[in-house]
Amino acid sequence: MIEKRQFYIDGKWIDSSGGTALDVIDPSTEEACATIVLGTTADTDKAVAAAKAAFASWSATEPSERLALVKRILEIYQRRADDMAAAISLEMGAPIDLARTSQVGAGTWHIQNFIDAFEEFEFVRPAGNRSPQSMVAYEPVGVAALITPWNWPMNQVALKVIPALLAGCTMVLKPSEIAPLSSMLFAEIVDEAGAPAGVFNLVNGDGLGVGTRLSTHPDVDMVSFTGSTRAGIAITKAAADSLKKVCLELGGKGANLVFADAGAKAVERGVKHVFNNSGQSCNAPTRMLVERPFYDEAVEIARQVAEATQVASAHQAGPHIGPVVSATQFEKIQELISSGIEEGARLVAGGPGRPSDLNRGYFVRPTVFADVVPGMRIEKEEIFGPVLSILPFDSEDEAVSIANDTQYGLTNYVQTGDDGRANRLARRLRAGMVEMNGKSRGPQAFFGGVKASGRAREGGHWGIEEFLDAKAISGWTA
Structure with missing residues (x-):
């Protein structure tokens, strides 16, 4: 039995303040394969506080520093591809060959595409030909809550964590409690890559607990969620009182x-x-x-x-x-x-x-x-x-x-x-x-829908812009 009872907060693996244990079930056998802990409100608050404290310095880093971190993440991710495939196969039932190629490969593909998009990204751009002294500056939204599903774990983690890092946001990741092992391995990768303390945090939990607290937390500036339309509606309502930015990638019936x-x-x-x-x-x-x-x-x-x-x-x-x-x-x-x-x-x-x-x-x-x-x-x-x-x-x-x-x-x-x-x-x-x-x-196209499928735009420069606010500046001098 795998024991994964800690959370990654402020650059350290720490114990929960009193959360309850939950078995992760191997869907091929219906038997428990791992144990995690569902986080409490106190655990969530601690992670958000760490992200908030780290935001001022991380958002002010040079883009080249953020890009270098993501390149190190990709290098380690590729080195640990077999470990990642084993985790995904165990937790959510992807056949091991599919896990190695498509599941792990989706993460590799997105990280590389974000690197390519970021190398061409302009944070300060002219507003247009008819506004010669007006510029648009793109600045990080702030603390981002990232809530990811179980069906394509690394696909969705990469589509949220990587652009958030590149944009200059700090974050709290809540992976699906059904399939958390791959995200905990991803946290190890981010740690090894040298992310500054507080920039990336991970708290396990369910939607009613950690998910709701993140969606309502006054110090969370944005929620990026992938999952069911029902849950997306609930998150939107929960986030409304604090006027958070909400990005939703939801269901489909193609x-x-x-x-x-x-x-x-x-x-x-x-x-x-x-x-x-x-x-x-x-x-x-x-x-x-x-x-x-x-x-x-x-x-x-x-x-x-x-x-x-x-x-x-x-x-x-x-x-x-x-x-x-x-x-x-x-x-x-x-x-x-x-x-x-x-x-x-x-x-x-x-x-x-x-x-x-x-x-x-x-x-x-x-x-x-x-x-x-x-x-x-x-x-x-x-x-x-x-x-x-x-x-x-x-x-x-x-x-x-x-x-x-x-x-x-x-x-x-x-x-x-x-x-x-x-x-x-x-x-x-x-x-x-x-x-x-x-x-x-x-690779330069986005992933996202309309209507009850949500309106997120994930991938490439579109995905980076999701984690940025646009600021119009007049009277700019070159």
């Missing part, structure tokens, strides 16, 4: 518009994307809308991909998918699969229960529903498991109408050989991101 000219590979790619990370990605294209002449073929391809998708322990090497993260998530997914059957969708692959060869662990069968009707729960609600809903459409207008008829607006997808159609649909779909024909966003 629509994948597949036209008859897209081909079989587009369907296969879309299904695999849904099942990746056991379906636990907010940008998963979980609603596949297929043009009717291609519909039956697409359903058959989806069935074949689902039945070929292997499910096994996260500790086993190979290209399989692992368990979902917890008993709570498992039961939620099972309930939604059952609702799809009860509401009349056609079960094409998978279904309720674990795979037949697994009797322990939070394993979900890769599931495909066809003939889904708009308004069914599986079409409206974010399932966060390996479950795909397929719907037919007859026209572009109908596809856009179905795709946009959701509270969410994170990522939508278009698959077509017609470039004009693709560009046209990219503008009509209401989402923060649109991915066309399997081409991923470039």
